[in-house]
Amino acid sequence: MTLDQFRHVADRALEPFVSLSTRLGITPDAISVLAFVLAAAAGGAYYQAGDAAIWYFAGAVLVALNGWLDILDGAVAREMGTDSKAGDLLDHVLDRYADIVVVTGLAAGLDRYALGLVAVTGVLMTSYLGTQSQAVGLDRVYGGMLGRADRLALIGIVTTVAAFVDISALGFGLVGWLLVVFAVVGHVTALQRFWGAWRALS
Template sequence: MVLDSYRPITDRILKRIAMRLKGVNPDVFTWLALVFAILTGYTFYTGKESFLLLASLLVGISGFFDAMDGALARVSKLASKRGDFLDHVLDRYADIFIVGGLMFSPWVDDILGFFAIIGVILLSYMGTQAHALIGKRDYSGYLGRATRLLILVLAPLVHYFLLRIGIVEIYSFTFLEWVMIGFAFVGNITALQRAYNTFRQL
């Protein structure tokens, strides 16, 4: 929801790119998004300081491919239930690989990472569960996927530069741990909010 005001701009840009890629199966981009998400998770997992910059780039590429599959499907008139289903399934795997990579990195406590994953997955699940039960997806809240990906592009960069100037922790937590705390708190609160919104309409 936070980035919704910019959506018309990004949609126009993606549409122009998609028009040049007609003929390519949108599912190719769906799978590429997952591949780059896996690579992102691995770069976090390695714990190499310089890889934080690479992780930021890989998240951005994964997010771009994830946005392109839908744009290409629309302009090519190839949008389908199968494509939508595949996109949602692989998006959840991508979320797990990226946040899981952070969880197993030396910069994030396992417990914080665990609750962050719960928040991210339940947040997405409640949105699609609303669609299954009341026929309309619930994308309310402040931690939609576009927002999460933007945070995950910027967070490794900030963490890297903090390390370079000798700042390892801020009030007993690393910067990336603060990001995980945000994902855990906002994600779970928003998931419960979506669950409540759906329950009221049943």
């Protein structure tokens, strides 16, 4: 069960922002690019958090804005009637780069590069299996233990807490354990999606 299944609720909350964007003539592609810029800024903030934990809070705000814009671009495209395969491609490519810079920033800030590598591959494989299912003729998969909406929510919550509270256990602080979760649960989610697609095709 993931937060992605509640996307329709977010779509209703987005209606005023969709109307504003269309009145201003802001294109979905521009929103996608802005979302990535905010994710890159979040990655930089998380890297700086290795020296000053308050940067975690700045990163959390930027991640929240990235997530908001990530669902706004699709809603605006549907409202304007400009949703297309090209726009979908751009959105997904930028989302993957956003995932990379955010998770890498978290790992680099802690100097945990090996853990970051496992975490980011788990994140990327989760997303890859979701779209690869569509590529072989099935519906796009959003299910599993940890989808993108769940990741963004976890990152925002954990890094907000980490900005003000220093908690550690077994050699890992809150952000370190967050990376462990991404490393383990990300790959489990990818395998869940693979197994579901495999069964559907068999």
